[in-house]
Amino acid sequence: MKAPRFAYARPATLEGALALLAAHGEEARVLAGGQSLVAMLNLRVAAPRVLVDINRVPGLGEVALGESCVRIGALARHAELERSELVARHLPLLARAVRHIAHPAIRNRGTFGGSCALADPAAELPACALALGAKLVLRGARGERRVAAGEFFRGLYETALEAGELLVAAEFPLPGPASASAFGELARRHGDYALVGLAAYAQRDGPALRDVRLAFFGVADRPVLAARAAAVLEGRRVDEATLARAVAALDLEPRGDLHASAATRRRLAGVLLERVVKELAQ
Amino acid sequence: MSGELDFEGPASYVGRSVSRPNARRLAEGRGQYVDDIVLPRMLHVAFVRSPHAHARILSIDTSRAERMPGVRRVATGADIARICKPYVGVLTHLAGMRSPPQHPLALEVARWQGEPVVAVAAESRAEAEDACEAVEIAWQELPAALDAERALEPGATVIHAEFGDNLCFRRVVDTGGVDEAFAGAAAVVEDTLSFGRHTGVTLEPRSMLADYNAAEESLTAYHSGQSPHMMQAILASRLGLDEHRVRIVCRDVGGSFGIKIHIYGDEMAACALSIMLRRPVKFVADRHESFLSDIHARDHRVRARLAADREGNVLALEIDDLTGVGPYSMYPRSSAVECNQVLGLTGGPYRHKRYRATGTVVFQNKNPMSQYRAVGHPIATAVAEHMIDRAARALALDPADMRRRNLIPDDAYPCQSPSGMRFEQLSHHACLEKLVALMDYPRLRAGQAALRAQGVHRGIGLASFIEVTNPSPMFYGVGGARIAAQDGCTMRLDASGAIIAATGVTEQGQGTETMIAQIAATVLGVQMSCVKVLTGDTDKVPYGGGTWASRAAGIGGEAVLQAGLALKKNILEVGARILKTDAGSLDIADGRVVKRGTSEGLSLTELARIVYYRGNELPADFQPELVVTRHYRVKDYPFVFTNGAQGCLAEIDPETGFVRVLKMWCVDDCGRVINPKLVEEQIRGGIVQGLGGALTEHCRYDERGQLLNCTMADYLVPMAGEMPDIEVAHIQTPTRTSLLGAKGAGEAGTGGAPGALMNAVNDALAAFGARVTSQPITPDVVLAALGKI
């Protein structure tokens, strides 16, 4: 488990990083926290010619409050999101989710951008981005573009990032006063990728929920919105009968793997839906 | 002489939770594991391993690999076979057992995914791995025999054509009268239980640094292992070297759990390459290849039946154990011992007289399976304890009462189990009563009922167990394996007055050296800080077996005690000459030779100074001997059994199938407890390993024989966060087979925990009329039992 040879560059500016990525195209790989990439190198499942280490690029790690959004820089470490008051106040969903990622040592290095760019289908942060309707900000040699989370995650480890592009930040719309969020995941061991997880968001309207967004993870090749179940909940008060109908409306088709069969995952998704939505309504 | 041993007095280190002298060195990063050792001109070896479960090697082209940067040698199975003779993993006392000769690297056919096929030695491990990718092998995939259940069916792929079928070993134990007992029973319960494969996952992977010296035809092997003299004998005989010119050095060893007592082709190939290249060659398994090549364990399917009368007396027990062990029986301890132990141990704590057990060991195209911590015990205990609970439920008896009724009475010893195991003195009832008191069992039961009403589903599980420790030559030696059952200690008083104790047993992180120092210091009456312990070097320690089968304290410790007594006698004789009195009136206290009951005398430092430098002050006709060696082996029994009882409180989530272990308790009787803290940590660590196998750890193969989880992300070892508090208590019944009276404690935790846990889960599931019968107990298993998926 030794990585094959690679060249290593550590640009000090965003322009420098983008120039390297443009020059090396598919042969380059961005190195952020390295918590996934270094393992992939050692297991020889990734063998890039050039590693472009973005850790010295200034400004990429900022978490900032804008007029209509919270902007989370790609290099913001999981541990920073965990500690950030700004995140706790405006994006409590993220603050909760991030504690389920791995262990403190990994959270000290792993980054928000790395999690999104890697696009592990069982990862917490992509699901949060989806639930909260975040936009991902991509920068390439030709300029900047914004991609909604729903379009960014394209499949198993697949995103809208093109060769030469860097994920620089995500913009989360500022939730209103009636916004609510809840989070749950089921993992055999704390810190493992979830068997099934759910990041949920809604607007409270009296006893009813509106704008319900249920972002499941670990049940498909990417985080997915359970739209039919959300439609059942939409505008209704959350009671046992509604929940049961929402569970019945879940149209997820998880695949079985080493850790749980498809049937177990389907069942767990239903259990999570009930538990998380109850919390959402409280 | 035993009268002189005062283990209860204030000066005794034995019985005290002394902290480990070597802990600081390890904590400060000054440990020396094999990978820390760097020799001049050292090469690194990496292996091309079979990508198939079963495949013929049509051709191997190494030419491109040989030209890669840093590569010094690319060796095929045939190249290595010219240096290293094959080996056969059978023990002659396991009648009828068979396994074919095995070579370090596959020759014509690879028989499991991960079997080493080609070795590449290069200047760095990375270069060796690069070159591995350039080795071209043409394979012809063969049908694989994977499922143990079908290995003996007609038409099954036969892995070794010369045997005609895939049978490795079969044994039947039958006391007679079993069918009659079942026919007349008030309650008969039966089940088929299955136990998945798991493995040891040592923190330090298997490692071998072989340094062949052509000038003296000698080999020094720095090895991460637990049985240096066994390795010495095997390396010498397989590599054609003089045994005394093979030196095995085991410095710090980062865990072994039985993983490192076997012969592995990659380690043998590293030694052969060192001979071929006349250079040091290092092999350190990476985590990926550890999963593919470290022995796996368990993998049993057991059919069990138990008969009881109306009062709950067990009348008879019957089991049929089937286990798949991979394509070869591991050398030199074989892969049949686990099944043999299951037959020998199942139901061993109980009084019944009728027992029938069939064990079948079959070959299959998976990684070899062999001895891992608590060999056979978790299976034997889980099966019997499951059946005891089933019978208790059938008869509406409390599980604790069921055990009270059936455990062998504490005053019935010595006695023998229906399978022929001889017990010197056990304490099942004392352990059980202490356990239920510790658990506050009645309160737990009441709490369980109350919580159930609130929708919280908890279960309480009990497991009584026996543990094989302190093995005599009847374990391996009798079967022709060159594995010492005896062990020795050479102890000396140095010129500074320090005591140096060299022992044949080894330290793998469990505290052996501490335990040895405690015994030596106590017997000699010196401060523990004056004692230095040497282990793990065949050039420096007396011939011994090493550390396995929970033998280090019981056997190695007794050799230390005997050496200490002998050295003390010699010291007192010197003291008598110097103090001009008779030796009988002297003793050693706090590092001084004193007249009994007084402080009058001289220090050991002074005595040593006179002996080593000023012998002229001693009588001319007297020659002091301040180096002694003593050995010890268990003579009166094949094994010295220990026993204990474990309790488990677990909570199930019936919606998700998740199991949370809330608390574990263990009362263990390992005879004299030398160091309570070390024993308790052995029990705790053992319990965690047992829970791992019972809950999360599982080597999963697909239908083509590919191991699917070769990383720590996919193979789930238990983590501290999920592990419960583990309360440990002791009953002490010292064995009379030694003066020390210590039995082993290394495997009790692992042996008992899976059974206790499964009983707790089933106790919780009983409210739903459900039960689980397979381990690991995953959400899939629990939800299926509940009929929810």
Ligand SMILES: Cc1cc2nc3c(=O)[nH]c(=O)nc-3n(C[C@H](O)[C@H](O)[C@H](O)COP(=O)(O)OP(=O)(O)OC[C@H]3O[C@@H](n4cnc5c(N)ncnc54)[C@H](O)[C@@H]3O)c2cc1C
């Ligand atoms: C033991 C363990 C357990 C874990 N458990 C979890 C878990 O439960 N949940 C979870 O979500 N994650 C988990 N992780 C993964 C962890 O969160 C990683 O840190 C994260 O997925 C990747 O972030 P990173 O900064 O380390 O990225 P890196 O490893 O540096 O990179 C990952 C990938 O993203 C690319 N990349 C990184 N940053 C950018 C960027 N700004 N623009 C474009 N591409 C980029 C890299 O090129 C690479 O392909 C675990 C990791 C470990 C080691």
